[in-house]
Amino acid sequence: MPIVEISPSLSTYYESSGTGYPVIFIHPPHMGQTVFKYQHELSNHFRVITYDIRGHGKSGSSDEDVTIPLLAADLSAFLDALGIDQAIIVGYSAGGSIAQEFVLTYPDRVKALVLSGGFSEVSTFTLKRQFQFGIALVRTGQSELLSKLLTMSHKVTKEDQPELLHECLQAHPQSAYGFYKKSMDYTCTDLLHNLRCPVFLLYGRFSHIRPYQKIYKREVPQMKSVLVSKSLHQVPIKNYRSFNQALSSFLQNL
Template identity: 45%
Template sequence: MPYIVEDGVRLYYEEMGSGTPILFIHPPGMGHIVFRHQQSLSSHFRIIMYDMRGNGKSSPSNRPITIPLLADDICRLLNALDVKQAIICGYSNGGSIALEFALRYPHKVKKLILIGGFSEVCTALLRYEFLLGIYAAKIGAISLLANVLAKSHEKNKKGQQEIKQYVRLVNKKDLVNMYEKGLTYSCTERLPLLRMPILLIYGARDYYMHPYEKLFRKNVPHAKIIYIENARHQIPTKHHCELNGILKTYCIT
């Protein structure tokens, strides 16, 4: 299995294809498997997917998790793979890590793509979702969380089972830590520092995420925003055809 060992932690990754590198960043608990429908993009790009520390096949963290630490892990991974610059694509709370990486290492980011992304948690519904995740992880209800994530992301039983099994690999302590740090993280005031091309992708029916568009429009007016019709939050899995078409067009141009 492909691993890099950095900072005393083994990070599992998969890569396929050639050309411009695109790195995908998953939300807490899900691991790289949430992007399995994006593997077909490898016919046009060098696709890199990985499991964050404490998630999937990567080893547990050897220190308390922070968003900057997770951003530094991405830098270590890209350096190990000899990637000088990549298109960075973060999904949901993975977008927070993508934002932090872009702010810390702007020279390594060719383009930044956020799917259902946000620069801080400042709405009641999103905050409630984080609190539910923290509570579920603290009481050890990982199987319940795995079932919820699987059913919300996949329509068929085979896909649901694969996600369930992968989510169950998460380290409980690290998951709690990631949810807590994600809840309090904010980079809104630093958004104007971002100069690279930015694409924001939201589901047209993902209403509780729409307020975050205003934060981006105000602070990074050069960002391009696309809404996927009839989509909610689970775009990489349930609307992968539309997403892959958008990514292909945007990343090639």
């Protein structure tokens, strides 16, 4: 299995395909890199790298309290381990919290920032409730139920279901809880004006996350965005053809 050590006691599992410019994908809490399985179709033009953050999937965990800055530092160490100086960073849902923290902390390491269903703060009623629901299930020992719900909402084919479920069930409860909680508390809205790299946003036309597009339009006027028709929030996997086409078009025009 492709595993690198990003510290003496922490291993990171990843999958890599293609040989072009590196594109790194960051998954949400309680999931893993398999949610980006269809993005490896982009490997004809780019080096596609998907990885499991600490405490998720096949990556190791530690006793450290999970924070968004810590997960951004993990990403920096992961790139170091792969010998990558600069990459395109793609964050899906709460994975976007890590992506935004990374580009704000390590701006020279980011060629472009891509957010699918991204948000700079958790301020809407629906999004708060979604986070609170996930946190409550993990805290009360109902990780298996949460895994099944995430699997059902993300699977495309029958073959996806056991793969996604197995990976969700591997999430370490303490790590998943920390990722959920710190993502819910995270905000970078007041720092968005510091973004200097190209920024690309993708939202499902019927996604409950779509209202956050207004914040980015106000704070990051140079950003570009696409609304994916007939789609909810799970664009990278449920609408992967449209997602891959839009992402490839944006990246090839950088």
